[in-house]
Amino acid sequence: MPADDAATTSSTQRIPEAVYRRRWAILAVLLFSLLVVVLDNSILNVAMKTIAQPGPTGLGATQSQLEWAINAYTLVFAGLLFTAGLLGDRLGRKKVLLFGMLVFGTGSVLSAEAGSSAQLIAFRALMGLGAAFVMPSTLAIIMNVFEREEQPKAIGIWTGAVGFAIALGPIAGGLLLQHFWWGSVFFVNVPIVVVALFAMSFLVPDSKDPHPGRLDPLGVLLSVIGLVLLVYGIIKGGQLADFGTPRSWATMLGGIAVLTLFVLYERRSSHPAFDVSYFRDRRFSASVVTIGLVFFALMGVTFFFVFYTQSVRGFSPLQSGLLLLPLASAQMIFAPRARLVVDRFGARAVCTGGMLLTAMSFLGFLLLGRSTPVWVLEVVFFVMGTAMAHVMPPATVMIMSSLPREKAGSGSAVNNTFRQVGGAVGVAVLGSLLSTVYRHSIHGQLAAVPGLSEHVQHKAGESIEATLGVAQQLGPVGQTLVGPADNAFIHAMHATAMGSSAVALVGAAVAWLFLPHRPALSPPSAEPERSAARSGG
Incomplete structure (x- = not known):
């Protein structure tokens, strides 16, 4: 059966009445699992400086070990997302979701109690394994408990929660580190996981592909x-x-x-294992590319944001996290309502406009310096959140509506794989650009410091944190490096922001050229059928 026909046939299948009545409660429970997985990935960024300190305050982790504490999670998560989605379709999405939450919770406890950097890296990899089984299942279950005309609203809330969790992570991390030990940023997951597991067991229905075929x-x-x-x-x-x-x-x-x-x-x-012919559908292929590009740009920007606010501006981790509230609030306000704009103007116009506005928001970072008023940064973040709230929901809806409902796990896995790989590429490429421009800008100042060996100069040029660390060790002489380090970082941040903006413009071009003009969904109304059924019609 062709992909389009399969999707149409699947979308008209009736959802059981008992499941339909509790659909919003099911969504609320799923958002708990989504929140804990996404939040934990951003919460660690705030704790990195604390974990790098010698014990008992931290683990004395090196820069490389800190990077692998993040990357071990990303590597396992991205590598297994697709497989986890397939297993959900075959074995049952509820079973896979519960397994993923249990593994994630176990990894959180072990990470919180890690006694060395090596243990933390291993336990973070275990958390990535659990998260890989959680993320595709949440979106797949949404597609199987909501009728077609309500799916855009539910997906809008889902994507808004992702954006909210990304912004909430640094805030929660800052609050925890002010009052507790570094492991609290992982241990905070445990009560959420316990509550979510209990609620899921009773509320969430199981679903799977009724005809999964042979194993591959x-x-x-x-x-x-x-x-x-x-x-x-x-x-x-x-x-x-x-x-x-x-x-x-x-x-x-x-x-x-x-x-x-x-x-x-x-x-x-x-x-x-997956019907690659789905990529022939322009809605599907263009949407996954657009999502990958928007996360490429977003994760690159959030990477340098922490260093700008904490290292250059001197804000605490909590203050730095609170600065992201406009981005989170914009996501929560506009993402669930993006479907209304799509209904009026069409998916192509909304996604293209959202990507163009995203590119403009990245250019807003060019306004930031050492003493720029904070409200400028807040406006930039609100615009960024608003822009992305009009990209991710319609793109996600088009991905999921392109596939038959029984393949929802596979579709969700592809969506999240492109999201995760795009983010990893963004951090790597834009992080490298930031590092290269910074090293070039600070090199002359480091060479001018008397008695500083080439080896120390090389280490000090790796990042603003490395430069400031050397400056502190040098005493009064080193203080002459602080101003130039700030300026070099701001210059590097501006270059990286322009790179992010260019990527967003590519995303706008993809959306305009390949996405359909009209809304991705033109569903038949299922609610009248339900009303008629209840009245005996």
Whole structure:
């Protein structure tokens, strides 16, 4: 059956009345699981400086170990997202969701009690395993408890919650670190996981593909190997600030080669793990690319934002987190209502306009300096949140509505895979740009400091934090580096913001050229059918 026909047939299937009546309660419970997974990924950024301190305050983690505490989660999460979505379709989304939450909660407890950096990295990888089983399941279950005409609203709330959690992470992390030990940023997940598991057991219905077909172990294995190699190469290039090293480009090329082999194999397989013909649908392919690009730009910006507010402006972790409230509030206000704008102007116009506004908001960072009023940053974040709230919901709706309902887990996995890979590429590429421009800008000032060896100069030029650390060790002489370090970072931040803006403009072009003009959904009304059924009509 063609992809479009399959999607249409699946979308008209009736949802059981008992499930339909509690659909909003189910969504609320799913948002708990979504919140804890997304929040934890951003909350760690605030705790990095504390974890780097010697014990008992922290773990004495090196810069490389801190990076891998983040990257171990990302690598496992991105590598297994697609597989987790397939397992949800085959085994049951509720079962997979509960398993993922249990693993994530266990990893959170172990991370909170980690006694070394190596243990923290391993337990963060375990959390990434759990998160990979949670994220696709939430969106897949939404598609199976909401009728078609309500799916855009539910997905809008889902995407708004993602944006809210990204902004809430630094705020929650700042509050916790003011009163508790560094492990509290992980332990805070535990009560949320417990409540979510209990509520899910009673409220969330199970669903799966009624005709999953034969297993495709080779296809699944190729997808895991390809994604892991690709993401590892991206991460390594970002760490080294050099994508020309064989450890980066050779690994990335290997990942791309394996993923290409995966696509070719799936096209010829009589029982594919995922029907790659769905990418022939312009709504599907253009939407996943748009989401990948918007997260590329967003994660690159949030990467340098923490250093600007804390290292240059001197804000505390909590104050830094609170500055993200306008972004979070804009997401929560506009994402659930984006469907109304799409109904009026069409998906292409809304997504294109949202990407253009996103590009403008990134350029707003060019207004920021060492003493710029804080309200300027707040306006920039509110505009950014508003823009992204008009990109992610309609794009996600188009992805999910392009697939039959029984394949919702696979569609959600593709959506989240592009989101995660796009974010990883953004941090790596834009982080490398930030590092390269900063090193070039501060090099002359470091060379002018008497008695500073080339080795120390090289280490001090890695980041503003490294420069300020050396300046503190040098005493009064080192204070001459503080002003130039701030200026060099601001210059590097401006260059990175322009890079983010350029990526957003590419996303706008993709949306305008390939997304449909009219709304992605033109659903038949299911509510009158339900009303008629209740009245015996």
